[in-house]
Amino acid sequence: MGIVSRGFGGHRRTGGEKLPPGQYLVTGFPVLSAGPTPRIKLDSWELKIRTETGESRSWDWAAFRALPHEDITVDLHCVTKWSKFGTAWQGVSLDTLLTGVETTAQFALARSYGGYTTNLPLADLLHGQAWIAYSYDSADLDPEHGGPARLLVPHLYLWKSAKWVQGIDLRRDDEPGFWESLGYHNYGDPWREQRYWGD
């Protein structure tokens, strides 16, 4: 540990039971990115779900927006230690998107415009745990925050909520994504503080 800096407190680190270990609360919404913000035109946007057998289903923007959607309010936890409570989104549940999909796959890989990827167990996308979100705080999702649409999986660290989502591949084998292949935890549960390999 470094020497203690007299009189330095830093970001507020107490949030009661709602703050996972090691996190601090923010009121803003920090923008973190691994690359330039993709500019995606709605008329060429497509979301594609592929199964392990090669079958796929896809939606263009109109078809996607015609699907049943939900309003949800969730807390966000970023592995860089900031948390934001009570964020309001509108999106389509992965349960809706995966209705009727036949698969024995246990894993999923989310792919983004711009090349980013992140992996998670298929089970973590189901049962009301994940959405493709297109609206934040009652407005169209800003490109900086992943618009037109991003994956939202709030029970895991926010790097799993892939911005600019383009597709989800259902896989028999687990393929580590962009950060999972370079030191970040393969699962990423904020409540068990699973930030890095071996945590």
Next chain:
Amino acid sequence: MARAAVLGRLTWQVGTVAGVRDETPTARTIMLDVPGWPGHQAGQHVDVRLTAADGYSTQRSYSIASAPGSTSLELTVQRLPDGEVSPYLAEVLAPGDPLELRGPIGGWFVWDPENAEPVLLVAGGSGVVPLMAMIRTRAMSGSQAPFRLVYSVRAPDTALYAGELADRARSDAGLDVTYVYTRSAPPGWPAPAGRINTDILTAGQPAQPGQAVFVCGPTGFVEAAADLLVDAGQEPRTIKTERFGPSGGQT
């Protein structure tokens, strides 16, 4: 091409605040004594690490403001609203306090007094800090390299080192200082407040061959200034940039 010394791995050192000096109502310079400080080059920076009593720590980078001199080094910190680190450094840290830092860091955005070529320094806000280190190093070394500083600020009272720059513009032969005021200009200023433009950057001259350019400040400023210079004929490879990020500094 920068010399590369084999330096040894970078480790944290503890310095002591020897003094502080207010620069503007929201910025101040911190003078540090660091035992064993190896010296530094103009343009380099340090990483500063703060640790709270419960072990929480965070770090930020700050450009070194000083030429090699009597104290080991000086940092100038602009207090940013809602910042985590800058309010502490700009207001709480006091003479006698320890400060953990590592450096000097960076071999690219540096000016070597052995270079005799003319230099254009373009500063936006707190981006003037590493460029001030270059100006001070130039004076200390006796270099005759022609230096021109174009310093863009919001208003006269936000300009860092105003008094010293005025003195140096008079006494340092070959140093020219030009201000750009983006929000409010001083009374009697010949131009209305406005953003940097090609005429100010080039002083109406064609791009000088062999001129080195250093641009530093908020990201938007750096990109605008660099684009103007390239459009005016400055070779892109002669322009070195140090973007401070969208807010122009370390929060």
Next chain:
Amino acid sequence: MNAHLDGNVLAGTLRELFTVDITTATGQCVSCGTTAAMAEARVYADAPGMVARCATCDEVVLRLVRGPGRAWLDMRGLNYLELQLPA
């Protein structure tokens, strides 16, 4: 406006790993073949790690994650690094 910084920001963390300043080393991008100083890369430093991209083609040239007590470095985006050393 791109939200990237300059390759300079890699200097501190890379100097924890290497005894020479990597930012002044020249690298060749594996994707487009451009050679440039690492300091000229476009660095996205806000991410969970640092991502350096080629200033010509924007492909990833280097990735760096710094965790407690360890670091991970991926340089597959470079064909090589050329470093100037004392003679």
